[in-house]
Amino acid sequence: MRTLKDHPRVAVIGQGAREHAITWKLSESPLRPQLYAVPGNPGMWELAAKVDIPVNQHDALIKWAISEHIDLVVVGPEQPLAEGVVDAFLAAGIPAFGPSAAAAQIEASKAFAKDVMRRAGVPTAQYEVFTDVEEAQSFAERLGAPVVVKADGLAAGKGVVVAETLEEANAAIADMLEGNRFGSSGHKVVIEEFLRGEEVSLMYFVDGSTVIPMVPARDFKRVGDGDTGPNTGGMGAFAPVPSFLAADWTAFATEAIVEPTVNLLKTEGITYRGVLYAGLMVTADGPKVIEFNARFGDPETQVVLPLLESDLLEIMWAAAHDSLDGIDVRWRDKAAVCVVLAGGEYPAKSDVGTPIELSATHHPHVCVFHAGTERHGNQLVTAGGRVLTVSALADDIPSAIDLAYTELHSAHFNGMQYRRDIARNWQR
CATH class of the missing domain: 3.90.600.10 (Phosphoribosylglycinamide synthetase, C-terminal domain)
Structure with a gap:
């Protein structure tokens, strides 16, 4: 493994609040990194040099990173991960924090994720995958309302409909499969049972063989007070979640959900590195997976990283080099x-x-x-x-x-x- 030196040159790809929080936390590193924001936002530019390269222009990103002798690339958003930007950096010999395109399928394809969960024995909602409208509507009727309809691919956080009635479910299914609402992302849908309970976001630092949990958080998806109105990307969050910690559900999630998932991927030649986000519903039967994401959550990152006492740069470097087992990740009692x-x-x-x-x-x-x-x-x-x-x-x-x-x-x-x-x- 290459040694992490003082003043490393670190690029953060993305331009949202999540990436600003990552950049802010990296700026606190005792190693005093030289930070670059690609392309970043005005808040990030106060901490990092602005780099005007679109995140989907992989060749331009690689050429720039080589010319600037970048030591580590941190990829924030899901789209460039799904498009294989980490694979491109690694092929050029540039260490990167984030999963490969193959590993990022855990978020980029809900059908892929559910299949992995089923084969790994991970607790999740009952489901089936469809491309035919009538078959999907028939399964939704068998499950009964409320029922969840998910576009298979990435849809900027808007590809999930919690249908309170079968009429809503049928409309959502037709809208995705026939109405082209989400383009190719919705040409396949996952229909699953509605889980009742308390929702918790639990993120993990992951390398080839080690998983390290972060503190649990809870975010708020609905736009209005009292959880009313349409779903959003998230209107706020808090961490930690006291009841989740009191029940020691983190240990359960690690042993019954995250480790089996990462191990199954590894047996199929897919080594997961970066952040694995488990969206959980704590039901009467214990935590079940609602979804996996292949990156930090937003807005959960904005409450989890302020609680991190250890050096985020050291953690990310270790994850990128399969050496997380030697890292002591500590959290503030706040x-x-x-x-x-x-x-x-x-x-x-x-x-x-x-x-x-x-x-x-x-x-x-x-x-x-x-x-x-x-x-x-x-x-x-x-x-x-x-x-x-x-x-x-x-x-x-x-x-x-x-x-x-x-x-x-x-x-x-x-x-x-x-x-x-x-x-x-x-x-x-």
Whole structure:
């Protein structure tokens, strides 16, 4: 394994709040890395040099990384992972943190993920995979409502419909398979039973043979208070989840879910490296997998990384070089809460070009992570549905709630919306 030297040159690919949080955490490394944001956002550019290369231009990325003698590439979003950008970097001899295209199928194809879970004996919802509308609708009827309809491929977090009635399920199935709602991503659908319980996100650092759990988090998908309105990419989160820790479900998830999944992939020639995200439902029968993601969650990253005491750069380097077993990953005995500030018409429509007023927060335990922002001259403006994420670290969840909601007033733009109940009465 190559030695991790002082002042390593590290590139972070992506431009959301997740990538801003990763860049921020890497900037705290005692190794004092030289950071690059590809292409990044205005918040990341305060910590890292801006690199104007689209993430889907693999040849240009490789050429740039070689010319800049990049020591490590960290890939944030799912799309470039699914497209094989990690494979391209590794083929060029550049270490990368993130799964190969083959491993990223765990997120890029829900049918692939469910098949892996079935063969590995991982607890998950009953399901079947369909390309025919009538067959899919017939299976949904056998399961009964509510029922879950999922587009097979990547759909920017919008490819899942929880149908409360069979009429809704039939419409969603037809919309995906015949209406081309998600393009090729929806030409195959997964129909599965609706799981009841408490949802938890549990992410893992993974290399060829070692899995290390992070602290459990809970995010809030619905746009409105009280979990009302349409699903979003996530309106906020908190970590840790006390009831999950008290029941020692992390050990169960490691032994019954993540290790069997990684081991099965390995037996088929697929070595998983990077972050494996397990979206879990804690049912009356214990945790079951809702979905796997092949990268850090968003907004979960914005509450999990502030709790990380160890050096993220050291962890990522070890994962990229199959040496995680020698790393001591430590977590702060604290709590974190984040609140997403979104455009007024989100999730139906992105907010573009609205001026943002953002005053610096001087609280040492509050970070404002950029997502959908850009600069027009000296003016910060909106450039997406989720615009900013305010993350607060405190001794306990109630204190972190108070701090996050106090500090979010440092930001304002016309039409700004946010949930007012993130983590409130959800601390179970």
